[in-house]
Amino acid sequence: MSWQPVIGLEIHIHLKTRTKMFCRCELAYGLDANTRTCPICLGHPGTLPVPNARAIEWTIKLGLALGCEIADRAIFHRKNYFYPDLPKGYQISQYDEPLCRHGRLLVPGPEVDAEVGIVRAHLEEDAAKNVHVGGAAGRIHGAGRTLVDFNRGGTPLVEIVTRPDLHSADEARRFLQLLRQTVVELGISDAEMEKGSLRFDVNVSVRPAGSDELRTRTELKNMNSFAFAARGIQREVDRQIGIYEAGGEVEQETLHFDPDHELAPPLRSKEEAQDYRYFPEPDLVPLAPPRQLVERLRKEIPEPPGARIRRFESQYGLRFYDAEVLNGSVALAELYERVVSAGVDAKAASNVLMNEFARTGVEPGAVDAVELAKVIEARARIPRDRFNEALAGSGDPGFDAERYLGDGLVVETSELEPLVERVLAANEKEVAAYRAGKRGLLGFFVGQVMRETGGNADARVVNELLRTKLDA
Amino acid sequence: MGPVAFSETFERIWTMAISREEVRHVARLARLELSEDELARFGGQLDAILEAVGKVGELDLSGVEPTAHPLDLVNVWSDDEPRGSLSVAEVLANAPDSEDTFFRVPPA
Ligand SMILES: [Zn+2]
Numbered sequence: 001m002s003w004q005p006v007i008g009l010e011i012h013i014h015l016k017t018r019t020k021m022f023c024r025c026e027l028a029y030g031l032d033a034n035t036r037t038c039p040i041c042l043g044h045p046g047t048l049p050v051p052n053a054r055a056i057e058w059t060i061k062l063g064l065a066l067g068c069e070i071a072d073r074a075i076f077h078r079k080n081y082f083y084p085d086l087p088k089g090y091q092i093s094q095y096d097e098p099l100c101r102h103g104r105l106l107v108p109g110p111e112v113d114a115e116v117g118i119v120r121a122h123l124e125e126d127a128a129k130n131v132h133v134g135g136a137a138g139r140i141h142g143a144g145r146t147l148v149d150f151n152r153g154g155t156p157l158v159e160i161v162t163r164p165d166l167h168s169a170d171e172a173r174r175f176l177q178l179l180r181q182t183v184v185e186l187g188i189s190d191a192e193m194e195k196g197s198l199r200f201d202v203n204v205s206v207r208p209a210g211s212d213e214l215r216t217r218t219e220l221k222n223m224n225s226f227a228f229a230a231r232g233i234q235r236e237v238d239r240q241i242g243i244y245e246a247g248g249e250v251e252q253e254t255l256h257f258d259p260d261h262e263l264a265p266p267l268r269s270k271e272e273a274q275d276y277r278y279f280p281e282p283d284l285v286p287l288a289p290p291r292q293l294v295e296r297l298r299k300e301i302p303e304p305p306g307a308r309i310r311r312f313e314s315q316y317g318l319r320f321y322d323a324e325v326l327n328g329s330v331a332l333a334e335l336y337e338r339v340v341s342a343g344v345d346a347k348a349a350s351n352v353l354m355n356e357f358a359r360t361g362v363e364p365g366a367v368d369a370v371e372l373a374k375v376i377e378a379r380a381r382i383p384r385d386r387f388n389e390a391l392a393g394s395g396d397p398g399f400d401a402e403r404y405l406g407d408g409l410v411v412e413t414s415e416l417e418p419l420v421e422r423v424l425a426a427n428e429k430e431v432a433a434y435r436a437g438k439r440g441l442l443g444f445f446v447g448q449v450m451r452e453t454g455g456n457a458d459a460r461v462v463n464e465l466l467r468t469k470l471d472a
Numbered sequence: 473m474g475p476v477a478f479s480e481t482f483e484r485i486w487t488m489a490i491s492r493e494e495v496r497h498v499a500r501l502a503r504l505e506l507s508e509d510e511l512a513r514f515g516g517q518l519d520a521i522l523e524a525v526g527k528v529g530e531l532d533l534s535g536v537e538p539t540a541h542p543l544d545l546v547n548v549w550s551d552d553e554p555r556g557s558l559s560v561a562e563v564l565a566n567a568p569d570s571e572d573t574f575f576r577v578p579p580a
Contacts, residue, residue: 017552018552018553018554019552019553019554019555024550024553024554024555024556025554025555025557026554026557032560032572032573033572033573033574034560034563034564034573034574034575035557035560035573036557037557037558037563038557038558039558042563050548050549050550051548051549051550052549052550052552053549053550053551053552054551054552055552056549073546075540080501081501082501082502082503084575084577089502131574132579134579144579145571145576145577145578145579146576146577146578146579147571147572147574147575147576147577148574148575148576148577149574150563150575275497275501277501280540280541282541284541284548285540285541285543285545285546285547285548286540286541286546287546287547288546288547289547290547
């Protein structure tokens with residue numbers, strides 16, 4: 001029997017506002033603990049939360065970018081649970097009246113596109129950061145204890161819940177990459193997993209291909225990169241298929257991913273049903289996003305990265321994978337489009353940008369596309385080394401392609417001849433082998449000659465010269 | 473969405489006396505350790521509260537929108553401008569225990 005994976009995601013993204021969600025403490029990362037806290041984010045009695053207008057705007061903006069309906073009226077709820085990272089004993093979140101719902105994100109793929117439904121995108125506050133030290137398992141001696149830093153407590157957090165519309169580990173990875181790119185390009189989040197400003201959980205189940213049933217799902221937590229997530233999902237899919245094929249049943253459980261061992265060992269089976277006792281937050285009045293605001297924000301939404309990939313394929317005749325790589329950042333995509341509009345062939349531009357240019361590590365946003373276009377156009381005329389040097393310098397201020405394109409750098413054909421002869425004389429064995437039919441050795445000779453010239457020769461001329469001599 | 477809305481829980485329990493198990497459950501969620509005597513005593517008090525609130529259920533509210541807030545206001549928010557935080561000394565002044573500039577609590 002063949003099986004289809006059914007994957008849904010729940011993603012949390014920190015908004016990079018200047019201040020927290022419900023107080024005006026400055027948001028800061030990496031400062032000493034508890035240096036950006038106040039009575040509101042410490043949950044002192046008698047304080048009142050005041051929502052951050054920018055966080056609300058940005059959540060609406062993200063909702064629009066995800067094709068969501070923006071609610072005429074949204075409210076905040078209290079989600080009650082007891083833990084030291086939550087000084088009030090509840091998190092202010094949204095429940096059945098979120099800001100955004102019913103969206104979709106196009107995830108282009110090599111063969112088929114996925115259209116991933118967005119159930120909701122809502123706004124909430126993040127919890128504080130707990131540091132567990134000591135105890136039996138800890139590295140620090142002494143009694144086990146938990147240290148709490150409330151600097152992160154109250155950071156605006158958007159939660160995005162997808163429908164289980166993803167059907168492979170690769171598709172899930174692509175979705176996450178596009179979503180991350182979307183929020184980065186909207187300018188509302190750094191979405192960096194290392195800093196914890198992007199976190200996600202994955203729900204996984206499988207079903208017989210062709211059916212539309214939803215079987216028991218497991219939840220994967222603690223994913224620390226998209227690549228690990230893809231591997232974790234694949235492993236979990238295989239595990240579930242194995243269970244069903246052996247006649248067993250998958251149990252609902254939460255699996256914590258361990259990147260060191262790449263295992264997803266069961267943590268707790270049959271978790272106690274959560275009971276958050278949601279109720280409307282009485283300290284906050286409802287939100288009613290004004291229509292003009294929503295329309296203004298709608299106009300500010302840039303072309304979504306998924307749509308841009310599609311456009312690159314059709315407009316420039318690129319393969320899916322090339323279009324995907326070129327759209328890895330908006331800066332690279334823009335540079336590509338400018339280089340092509342400066343007259344460079346679409347395929348050539350894509351090859352150079354994805355290979356030689358990418359290897360230089362030059363920041364695409366710093367490059368003058370017209371100058372870079374000149375370099376790419378000259379790639380067949382100038383020596384390899386020069387070409388790479390030019391690419392490496394293309395991000396420097398005032399970069400001038402002409403400096404690299406001068407004729408004087410290429411060793412003249414008349415000077416090449418003796419060099420070629422010297423190389424052939426020094427490699428008699430290889431010459432004999434070539435003449436006996438090992439044509440692949442031509443590249444070896446070209447390399448030798450290029451080395452003699454310090455790379456300053458036209459490879460095509462060297463090629464021709466060598467052929468003439470060898471085939472004579 | 474797994475969790476049950478408070479209002480649903482509420483509707484279920486206001487129509488009958490709260491059971492000892494429910495009191496125990498709620499106490500555990502709040503990390504309160506209650507003796508059998510206390511379970512009975514608080515159960516009775518919660519019953520009285522639920523009964524009082526349950527009066528609302530006697531009214532015909534079919535045409536009434538749920539009230540999210542007693543004030544007839546929407547969109548109360550503030551600009552995203554920092555206004556300063558407390559000093560660490562002030563922050564930790566009421567903490568029963570601290571370490572460096574952290575609050576210290578029993579292992580979670
Ligand atoms: Zn604060």
